[in-house]
Amino acid sequence: MLTLETSRLIFRPWQDRDRAPFAAINADPETRQYYYPSLLTPAETAAMIDEANEQLASEGFGFLAVERKADGALIGGAGLSRPGPEVPGNFPLEIGWILGRPHWRQGYATEVSLRCLDFAWKELQANEVIGYTSTINTPSRRAMEKIGMVHVEDADFEDTTVPVGHVLRPHVLYRIERPFR
Numbered sequence: 391m392l393t394l395e396t397s398r399l400i401f402r403p404w405q406d407r408d409r410a411p412f413a414a415i416n417a418d419p420e421t422r423q424y425y426y427p428s429l430l431t432p433a434e435t436a437a438m439i440d441e442a443n444e445q446l447a448s449e450g451f452g453f454l455a456v457e458r459k460a461d462g463a464l465i466g467g468a469g470l471s472r473p474g475p476e477v478p479g480n481f482p483l484e485i486g487w488i489l490g491r492p493h494w495r496q497g498y499a500t501e502v503s504l505r506c507l508d509f510a511w512k513e514l515q516a517n518e519v520i521g522y523t524s525t526i527n528t529p530s531r532r533a534m535e536k537i538g539m540v541h542v543e544d545a546d547f548e549d550t551t552v553p554v555g556h557v558l559r560p561h562v563l564y565r566i567e568r569p570f571r
Contacts, residue, residue: 391403391446392450392451392452392454395505396505398498398501399457399458399459399465399501399505400457400459401454401468401502401505403443403454404442404443405455408455408464411463412435412439412455413430413435416429416435417429417432418491421488421490421491424523424524424530425488426552426558438453442467449472451469451514452470452471453467453470453471454467456489458493464490465493465498466487466489467488468485468488468489468502468506469485470506470509470514471484473520474551475550476549476551477563478545478547479545481520482516482518484519484520485506485507485519485521487503489502499530500537503537511568511570517567519539519565519566520563520565521564521565522562522564524558525561531562540566541562541564542564542565545565546560546563547563548561549561
């Protein structure tokens with residue numbers, strides 16, 4: 391199964407020992423403020439983990455557990471996946487991450503994203519990767535811009551998985567092209 395590394399982190403398939411710490415991340419209102427639904431139950435988190443491992447087994451890539459090498463702490467999840475039907479267009483890969491609040495502002499989002507992009511370019515031979523988030527999610531927008539993604543203004547969309555009128559329904563789409571061909 392896929393395992394990726396950086397100098398500080400290991401990205402690996404989810405294990406049973408990740409369920410409780412990832413459920414705690416998904417139960418934190420500040421961490422989940424830009425996600426819908428805002429908070430996940432332990433059962434919903436377990437289903438997310440199971441789905442991520444299923445995609446990893448079938449596709450060879452997916453949303454992975456992110457563990458800090460120094461102490462083995464689960465700091466969140468990150469990876470590549472196929473965009474859902476709520477994303478207009480025909481994009482092959484999206485990048486995403488969620489990191490627990492104690493791990494913010496330490497460069498981890500940039501680190502995981504750059505490693506995921508490197509994998510997308512070199513191993514998957516992808517020509518482009520997208521990212522998307524709610525329009526009001528300034529921290530994720532800044533992180534996408536920091537790794538070289540560009541906001542595609544005419545591709546903004548309403549996320550149909552979020553109720554009409556909800557502040558998180560308007561979404562922005564970012565993309566990055568493979569830097570070499």
